[in-house]
Amino acid sequence: MDLLVRLYALKQNSKLDERLFHAGIVIRRVLAPELGLVTQWIQKEFGRGWASEATVSFTRQPPACFIAVKKGELIGFACYDAIARGFFGPTGVSEAARGAGAGQALLLACLIDMRSQGYGYAIIGDAGPIDFYARAVGATAISDSTPGIYAGLLTNP
Numbered sequence: 001m002d003l004l005v006r007l008y009a010l011k012q013n014s015k016l017d018e019r020l021f022h023a024g025i026v027i028r029r030v031l032a033p034e035l036g037l038v039t040q041w042i043q044k045e046f047g048r049g050w051a052s053e054a055t056v057s058f059t060r061q062p063p064a065c066f067i068a069v070k071k072g073e074l075i076g077f078a079c080y081d082a083i084a085r086g087f088f089g090p091t092g093v094s095e096a097a098r099g100a101g102a103g104q105a106l107l108l109a110c111l112i113d114m115r116s117q118g119y120g121y122a123i124i125g126d127a128g129p130i131d132f133y134a135r136a137v138g139a140t141a142i143s144d145s146t147p148g149i150y151a152g153l154l155t156n157p
Contacts, residue, residue, distance in 0.1 A: 002145035003124040005088070005137050007115040013108060019101045025075070027105045029113075030058065030065045038067060041074050042092070049155075050090040053082035066109040068093065068102040078106035080114055080122065084149055088114070088122045104136050111137060126150055 020027065030038055035058050043051035057065040057079035068076035076093035083089070088110055093103045114122050124133055125148055133139035 001127060001130065002142040002148050003127045003130065003133050003139035004142050005111060005122045005124065005133075005139045007111055007119055007122055010108070010111055010115060010137060012112070013104075016101050016105055016108070020105055023100050024070050025097075025100060025102050025105070026069045027066055027102070027109050028069070029109075030063050030067050030077075032058065032063070034067075038065070038074065038077060042077060042090075045094055046090065046092045049153075050092065053090050054079050057082045064110070064113070066106050066113070068097070068106055070097065070102075076102045076106055078103075078110045080110045083125060084123075086114075086119055086121070086123055087149070088124045089126075103132075107133075107136055 035055065039051040039054050042054050054065055054077065057063060060081055064081040065077060065079040067074055075097035076091075078088070078091035080088045088107070091103065091106055091110075093106070111122055123142070124139055127133055127139070130139075130141070
């Protein structure tokens, strides 16, 4: 199911920012020279499809991908405008780093950046943790949105 987010209603989360600061986690936009490193990490952690989508987000100017870094190590990523304009995702945080707030911070970084690029709404395509998105950014379900944009996607057995 796809979800809809009202970007104009989003606010920064200072408590989350403070939590990340104390955990030593930095959220930032990717840089072009990091393409290979980041997409290799995504492929290893989450698969070839997400690595392909992230590659597309690197081609945007500015890049439409943010990363979470802890002690110089990549622990998560989030992209937008990859599968289609106005879509958030893919996004993922390494299993060992989950629960520290990096996923929510990456989500907010992307969505707030989308708002600054002129979007009023964002679509979260084929959303996994629907309750998380509803709590974190007020996302609501889009009726009759399955299978959505991913219908007919080629996959390797």
